[in-house]
Amino acid sequence: MPTKGMRSLFFHSKAPSFSFSSHSSPTRSSISFPTPRHSGSASSNFSETMVDEIMENAAVLIMKWNPESSEFGNLTSLFYESKKEAHQFIKCVNDLQRVMHFLVSDDPTSEKLVHGQSLMQIAMKRLQKEFYQILSMNRAHLDPESVSTRSRSSRTSVRSSSSDDDIIDDGDDVDFAGESISEVEQVSSMAMTDLRSIAECMISSGYAKECVHIYNMIRKSIIDEAMYKLGVERITSSQINKMDREILELKIKSWLNAVKVSMTTLFNGEKILCDTVFAVSRTIRESCFAHIAREAATLLFGFPQLLVAKSKKNYPEENIFRLLDVYTAISECWQEIDSTFSYESTATVRSEALNSLMRLTESVQSMLSDFESNIQKDSSKSPVVAGGGVHPLTLRVMNYLSLLGDYSNMLADLFIDWTPPSKLSLPKSYLNSPNSTDSSVPAISLRMARLILVLVCKLDDRAKQYKDASLSYLFLANNFQHVISKARTSNLQYLLGEEWIAKQEAKVRQFAAKYEQLAWSNVLSSLPEKSSVEISSQEARLIFRNFNFSLEEAYRKQKLNMVPDAKLRDEIMASVTRKLVTVYKEFYDAHRVLVGSMRNVALYVRFTPEDVRHYLSDLY
Template sequence: MASANNSMENLISARKSLKISLEKSKALGLALEKAGPRLDEMNQRLPYLEAAVRPIRAQKEALDAVGGHINRAVVPAAAVLKVFDAIHGLEKSLSDPQSDLPGYLSVLKRLEEALRFLGDNCGMAIQWLDDIVEYLEDNKVADDRYISTLKKALKYLRELQDNEEKDHHDGGLLGAALDRLENEFRRLLTENSVPLPMSSSSSLGEQACIAPSPLPVPVIQHLQAIIGRLIANGRLDKCISIYVEVRSSNVRASLQALNLDYLEISISEFNDVQSIEGYIAQWGKHLEFAVKHLFEAEYKLCNDVFERIGLDVWMGCFAKIAAQAGILAFLQFGKTVTESKKDPIKLLKLLDIFASLNKLRLDFNRLFGGTACAEIQNLTRDLIRSVIEGACEIFWELLVQVELQRQTPPPLDGSVPRLVSFITDYCNRLLGDDYKPILTQVLVIERSWKQEKFQEKILINEALKLIRAIELNLETWSKAYEDNVLSYLFMMNNHWHLYKHLKSTKLGNLLGDSWLKEHEQYKEYYSTFYLRESWGKLPALLSREGLILFSGGRAKARDLVKQRLKAFNEAFDELYKTQSNWVVPEKDLREKTCQLIVQAIVPVYRSYMQNYGPLVEQDASASKYAKYTAQSLEKMINSLFQPKPVKYGSFKIRQSSGKFNNGVTDQSRASPTVK
């Protein structure tokens, strides 16, 4: 019994002991479960702990030297970081350049100095850091992974140093600041660039000269200050680009009021020089205005704004403005005129172009004489050469063309051929005060190019040759008429034209009074022949023979009167029908000729009708014979020889045949005769 009790107690005791052990095991398991992550964390930290204690394991000499290496690397790196922080502090100090340009430029200059320091010292700091990393690696003072991380960081720094160094030092702050400065440069130019006001193109010659400088002095000073900072940062090209864009646009705006669309005209857009004659006159005025007022002002302004940089810079800037603003278009228009069809009027227009260019020669040499204006110089020289060669070619060909016209038929209406009227007027213009000096200068230059001596009277001699050729043409043409009466009228017209339009002129004075008197006498001579061989024959048809001494009574007298009136009417009608298509261009000669015809016919007819008209007036067919009254005859005669409407122009030098047109459909003079 007692042993049984002891066994139970032992069992209960063992159970309790087992239960306690089980609880302890559970607690230990929970503790182990919680310690697992901590062990993992400790396992991860062990390499860092190992690296941290490694210097303790390193050699003593390496440990003693590492401090000096670290100090030499850290000090410049710390200085660089300090300047870098200062740079970002300057960002807040960058004001608006429009409100405070001096302050803005001052801060910008400090920013540039800081960046220069970074540029000069970043490389050195990186090299010192690289040296300490190399030392740590060689002497195994630091962990390999730590050194690897340092190497990656240094590699990135070197890449930044090599790739657009300055831009990365400040994170683009300097670039943004310079962009704002460029915008301020553009604003100052744009707001102060005002096109030159003009009331009308007709008052160009009266335009007041533009101010000495188109920009106020304070504005120029601000522009110069901005240019200085932009140049310091390698932005001169952008600065010039903005300047050229704004100022050339301003010049173009000033020229727009002149309506210069004609400068773009091409050769295919006009038939001859006459169709753009007005434009050529405008061209000279517009070119002078552009050079003396607009380009002159831009030349001076470029000098004022960019003078501190150098001659090449501001001259190049001006050359771009001139080219973009339109000087090339002016020169190209002149070149287009030289390439148009040959025409005597073209000679005068070429001389006008030469005169305009010659008037501006000193201005061109001064404004466009630099190497930067090489394109303008080349185009100008090419234009002048084309003008001189074209003018001389037409001038020397005039005599040949006049002689070639000798083989063409004369005008069907007996009037003055266009060639005659044109040449007389043309020679006077060439010898006049407006064109003679210019043409002489052109001929002198052309002779010098050919290394030939210029003959002083060459222009006068050529003009006299032209008039002599015209005289020969008239003789030849007069013989080409089948109707002698029309030939007489033709010669009467032309001799009077030569006398009237050359008297008291430059050319007339050269020909002399005897020459002029001779043509006046020829006019009278041919007028007499014309009247005698045509209208002068009519009075004889109204013969009174047999009407006074007749003895056969009124019937016989009436028949004679009828016959003679019928013959008169038929002759008159035939002459009137034929000569109603003839022309006497000069009013005074036309009136005098009609007056002579009236005097030759009307008094005779009036007297005849007064005496013998009653014999037929009572007849049933009276209107058939008494067809005209003296008044109606006079009216009809005075209506003769009227000029037909004509298109004014010059004769042409035809490229294909080399002949002038001598027809009557375009009979004219290019301009009023020089008196």
């Protein structure tokens, strides 16, 4: 470091300012420096003997550790060689400073003042070297993760009552968090204590710029390296737009991990370290933390905005889940972001994170609107599903919505101000409660219900394309049942509500009943309403023959139909079987004997009631 000129020696508790430029010439800082707490003050009277004794003691110790004139001082670390002597060195420098204050007011032209300034410059070079060595050699012990996981009790020496005018005593040690503190934590605590005592001495001596420069240079490199290892790097929108889907997925996964690590350990630990080392000055610690962390944090929280731009150009439906993951990561650590970057100098970090949340909100809302539009425009190659099964559109929409249900808390925030557009608005009977008004229904519940309503309207159109009316009702029953099943087995049940689900279940029962009526009406109508009415043998034979024919015809048709949902299938089977077998058994028991001989019975009565039951059991 170049030889410094004479520094201004008239220090006040609130000193004039000097700029933090990279120039090494001695200029006053813009930061206000406090006066250290020592016995006596700058205005104390010193006898000539006391001045000589203090300067002589300071000269002996300072010159011993002069890295330019002492081979021992050049090769050895003061703070590693002897902590006791290191504390004495700090005390000598502070005593020398007080003597120089006295000489400035007593005899500004004194040669002792010039000698004292020379000693001070040598001492500051020594302390700069020690500061650099401690920071460099303890990178592992002072990494943000180690610092952030330390017990809060280890920071009790950073007194909560300290202000910009306070300096913690040079000899204070950082209190350890309990008796079982690990060796790593102990080394970390000792290093932080040493750094703080050096920083306080250099700041009070007017060498804040040099101290801050060393600290910023080393600590910023640590943060930047950590962010690089976490996969956070500067990237342009054009680069991200050219990324393959697999690579982008890996990028997002790395980013999600980086946010978690950064906010729980990296930035939190760095702020704790800054607050500890520069406890003497709020202005300095804020300035250092901003210089070290602001760029990395801004880069980290700017990534989601690039991701949104990519999603706008390429809208596969699953992209929304990645955006929701990113939104969740920022939202869940927002309190940490707000508190860690609470300074005015780090407001850009908060702004970047907030802008990302806003952009993500807009993008998710837009993607859901596009999804709704795609449902309305769906024109599947097979407009009808064979056998009245579940339509691919129903499968796709409900899979999508059930996955969205996993993000119900985040979606509630994203859609808190959403109101349904007037076009295709929800009917009042679709989603309301007798105990609440529409305004009490969460916006995200209205949003999910609206998407399902758009699907239902599309299903109504598909049902009309079946030529067989019974099949159209079976189609509606199957598809509504799938909607209910996906809602029941996902968080959609909480968004849509039990009453909504109950209403859809009632609709399924109505559709199923209508299907049964149309599909099996010919079979039931082939039997008389009252089996007790007397009929002739010929009439009995005709009724049995018609029943056989209509049952087989209905069976052939229904054999092609399907009911994928086991519960609904069992309910339909039970209902059809109960109705047919009950009516047929009554007629069978009352009129089988009228058919005649065994040969005639086999010819006309082809089914027993139990045969009918087994015959129907393999349908759907």
